Amino acid sequence: MKRFLTATALLSALVLTACSDPGAGPAANAGPGEWPDPTAKLDGVELTIWAAQNSNTVPKEVVSAFEKATGASVKIDTIPDPYEQSIQTRVATGDLPDLAFWQPTASMLTAINAPSKLQSLEGAPWIDELDPALRDITGILDGTRYAALVTSPAVIGVYYNKKVFAEHGVTAPPANFAELVDLGRKLKGEGVTPFYEMGGDRWATQWAVQVQLADAVKDGFWEKLNEGKESFESPVMLDAIRTYQGMVKEGLYNDDIVTATFEDQGDALMSGKAAMVFQVNSFFGQLQAKADTAELNDTIGFFPISPSGHVGMVIPDQSNALVAFRTGDATREAAARQLLSFWMGQGYADFVADRQTVSLKSGVDSPAGVPQALLDVHASLPDSVGSMQALAVANPDLYINLADMLAGEMTPEEVASTTQDQFEQLAKAAGK
Structure with missing residues (x-):
């Protein structure tokens, strides 16, 4: 259930894209097309x-609602995991869908070569209807909007x-x-x-x-990292890695930390075997498969956390957004824009009701059945800062290196230096 492309896979995909598409295709940053009426007839498309x-x-x-309203036929193809790597490989060889779910961060828009492969969504009719705090939070690369945010972006915080x-x-x-951390020590002392x-x-x-890193991010840490003025070996990052290792060595984590799985983590929190987990929205999706809203509201809470207070970190994933490809077929490109316009327009209230998810639009209320923890996650967005995935120009294998540290195969210093080397390689491959 890993959500993030490894640095090796991303580097390979970037190189493949660069080799297979050296400036080919429509001119970069071409302007957006017109936005058709959401229910205009599309028989045969x-x-x-x-x-x-x-x-x-x-x-x-x-x-289904769009098909009934327009006469279009829409096929949903499931791409096998690793999803992002599979898509980048196919796109680099010229195999393009009309639309795709895609992580709408700058680094992943760069990885898919957005300026030449994706339609610009500038001027989309639903943008002004989005909650102002979310309007420009993601989906934009070098000043151009390429992704349509359809669900609330994930936030890193503490589920308890x-x-x-x-x-x-x-x-x-x-x-x-x-x-x-002090709370963790208290709970450990009481047998939890x-x-x-x-x-x-x-x-x-x-x-x-x-x-x-939240406070440092407020002060521009990722921007400084992108400019070479900070690194993964800088004190703020290295200290965070050492603190994490220290918490593990102090016994504040589960004994089976090296082998425990995503599923184990959900079971442990729901049962009360553990008090807290650091996680993102996809974790709560697992909990929703285990319990109904009433039980979740009774059992699970969420709060963001940072060195100085309650600041979360935004990390949009591929399930949050869609992109529209530049296939070269003007009719299909316009129809893809029309589907997005329908989805985020008159179809949006029914969409959030069906998915029992938080509404992003000021004029559309969230359904009554959305669990309180998800509402709390969403409420933390306006005060949140960007994660590595959202703001760094490249995303190295920090999580793999940290897992190796947990297994005793790396020191914090080695995690930092290895991650920095990967970051530099990825940034260079992306032309940054």
């Missing part, structure tokens, strides 16, 4: 949407078991990261596993490190 295994059901109902907190007299979330990590599946190991 066939569209294809690429989706991952965890996003292929997301468009089902809205696509409300019942465990109550049983141990914890009446409010800790005020900052230092107090969070404070934090649960999924070191076997690896991809979440980076969250406990990234939340410690």
Whole structure:
């Protein structure tokens, strides 16, 4: 269930894209096309949407409504994991869908060569209807909008078991990261596993490190990293890695940290075996498969955390957004824009109701059945800062290196230096 492309895979895809598409195709940054009426007739037009295994059901109902309204035929193709790598390989060889779910961060838009491969979504009719705090939070590369945000972006923070907190007299979330660690020590002393990590599946190991960077990110850490003025070996990053290792060595995590899985993590939090996890929205999706909204509201809470307070980190993933490809077929390109316009226009209220997800539009209320933890995640967005995936020009294998550290195969210093080397290689391959 790993959500993030490895640095090796991303580097290969970037090189493949560069080799196979040296300036070919339409001129970069071509202007957007017109936006058709959302229900204009499209009899005989066939569209294809690429989706991952965890996003292929997301468009089902809205696509069905669009087909009934327009006469178009829309096929949803499930692309096998690793999703991002599979798509980049196919796109680089000229195999293009009309639309695809895609992580709308600058680095991943760069990886897919957005200026030549994707339609510009500038001037989209739904943009002004989005919550102002979310309007420009993601989906933009070098000043051009390429992705349509359809669901609330993921946020890195702390999911906790409300019942465990109550049983141990914890009446409010800790005020900052230092107090969070102190809370972990209190719970450990009272016989509770404070934090649960999924070191076997690896991809979440980076969250406990990234939340410690929130204050530095406010001061421009990722921008400085992109400019070579900071690095993964800088004190702020290295100290965060060392703190994470220190928490593990202190026994604040599960004993099976090296082998535990994503599924184990969800079970541990729901059952109260562990009090807290550092995670993102996809984790809550797992919990929703285990319990109904009433049980989740009784059991699971969420709070963002940072060194100085409650600041989350935004990390949009591929299930949050769609991109429209420049296929060279003007009719299909216009129809793809029309589907996005329908989805985010008159079809949006039914979409969020069907998905029981948070609404991004000021004029559309979130459904009554959305769990409170997800509403709290969404409410944290306006004060959140960008994650490595959102703001760094390249995303190295920090999580893999951290998992190796948990297994005793790397020191914090080696994690930092290896991650920095990977970052430099990826940035160079991307032309940054």
